Amino acid sequence: MSSNGNTKHVKLLVLGSGPTGYSAALYAARAELQPVVLTGMQLGGQAALTYTIENYPGFPDGVGGAQLGELFQKQAEHFGAVTEFASANAVDLSQRPFRVESDSGDYLADSLIVGTGASPNHLDIPGEMELTGRGVSYCATCDGWFFKDKKVVVVGGGDSALEEGLFITRYASSVTVIHRRNEFRASPILQHRAKEHPKVNFILDTVVTDVIGNNKLEAVKLKNVKTGEETIYETDGLFIFIGHTPNTEMFKGQLDMNDLGYININEKMETNVRGVFAAGEAADPHFRQVVTSAGMGAAAAIQATRFLEAESG
């Protein structure tokens, strides 16, 4: 790791500004650790990408994803958390204080909470990258509006696919959900809403194999996984919701993780490196919710506080 000469020493550095990061920062700030939060590229995390969140307790009428992110940030900052609009680019966890290289300078941190979350998976098929932003999207809240009165295809079978597909019906003339199985993983309430919606239809047992268009999406090639039959399906939009990969590449070789890249933690959010804690979607392949991520972030901060107190006293 190189140093850019602008090194700040902090008691606790939090990586990530999603539900995990700001919950951790809230608890750490109230414990007077003056935490610094590095936001990464997505302020508010994935939650800020969704139009509405109906399952975060305390909001009986739901809350906007971006609005909830702002509230998390405001509450943490109210107690003294500091937000830095920067990403961590490299870490050295071989000795304490830990060194973190970021866009806004280097940090020496007595303790670290990793809340770097996850990023959407790609289909990795021909045409996908070339037409991203030209009809292909991973964010309905960001791009749904561009598909007013247009035909849209949504790929996926989980909560995100159906929730975001339903959101796109506000704009699109039709939403076709393409799923590689004939059963959905999504919660029953979302399945019910999608099946009842007049604009939503389904193509099951089918995968998208090609994204077709000249500078702009025109169609997708579909393949029925049971019969092998291939068809061209015309569409203006392709929204892909097929899961996520944890943003943990930077920690490989330093923090223990599973085969999928989720950081291994114990019930106290401790990693294999003393003083480094991980929480939320970076360390959780099981639940992946705002409420569980926020809870894990809080637990990590409580444990980091105990860790630092034990050392000083």
Ligand SMILES: Cc1cc2nc3c(=O)[nH]c(=O)nc-3n(C[C@H](O)[C@H](O)[C@H](O)COP(=O)(O)OP(=O)(O)OC[C@H]3O[C@@H](n4cnc5c(N)ncnc54)[C@H](O)[C@@H]3O)c2cc1C
């Ligand atoms: C479309 C969609 C809809 C969803 N709807 C719901 C819902 O209705 N209810 C629900 O409970 N959950 C929902 N979820 C899931 C929920 O958003 C996530 O479980 C939650 O946001 C995870 O929180 P997190 O803080 O662990 O990670 P994330 O939200 O992924 O945040 C990660 C943070 O880390 C930052 N980061 C990444 N790399 C770096 C780096 N190198 N340096 C510094 N920072 C970095 C990012 O900028 C981001 O701020 C939805 C997710 C999606 C994608």
